Amino acid sequence: MPKITFVEPNGTRHEVEAPEGLSVLEIAHRNKIELEGACEGSLACSTCHIVVAPEWYDRLPAAAEDEEDMLDLAFGLTQTSRLGCQLIMTQALDGLVVSLPSATRNIG
Ligand code: FES
Numbered sequence: 772m773p774k775i776t777f778v779e780p781n782g783t784r785h786e787v788e789a790p791e792g793l794s795v796l797e798i799a800h801r802n803k804i805e806l807e808g809a810c811e812g813s814l815a816c817s818t819c820h821i822v823v824a825p826e827w828y829d830r831l832p833a834a835a836e837d838e839e840d841m842l843d844l845a846f847g848l849t850q851t852s853r854l855g856c857q858l859i860m861t862q863a864l865d866g867l868v869v870s871l872p873s874a875t876r877n878i879g
Pocket residue numbers: 796807808809810811812813814815816817818819841854855856857
């Protein structure tokens with residue numbers, strides 16, 4: 772089974788099992804990783820924003836235009852940001868490392 776490592780803002784690393792076909796967001800939720808995902812993957816928020824380790828970024832399928840548009844609204848956008856709900860796990864991504872952004876926009 773492929774694995775993903777989530778890195779919390781404080782540097783704590785969690786290596787978890789990442790079944791193929793699930794999104795990074797779904798995998799985070801299964802493992803109680805704090806990634807919000809307010810719209811549950813319908814590309815209507817940017818709270819599933821993650822920062823992909825630079826060595827992995829180029830190996831990912833390119834972001835669709837809709838994802839790019841939504842990412843533009845993400846707080847703390849970086850060069851290697853993606854939306855967790857749009858990244859689907861495959862065997863090729865075994866070992867993926869993603870960080871949780873240190874701040875999320877917190878309304879209310
Ligand atoms: S969960 Fe809303 S865009 Fe990913």
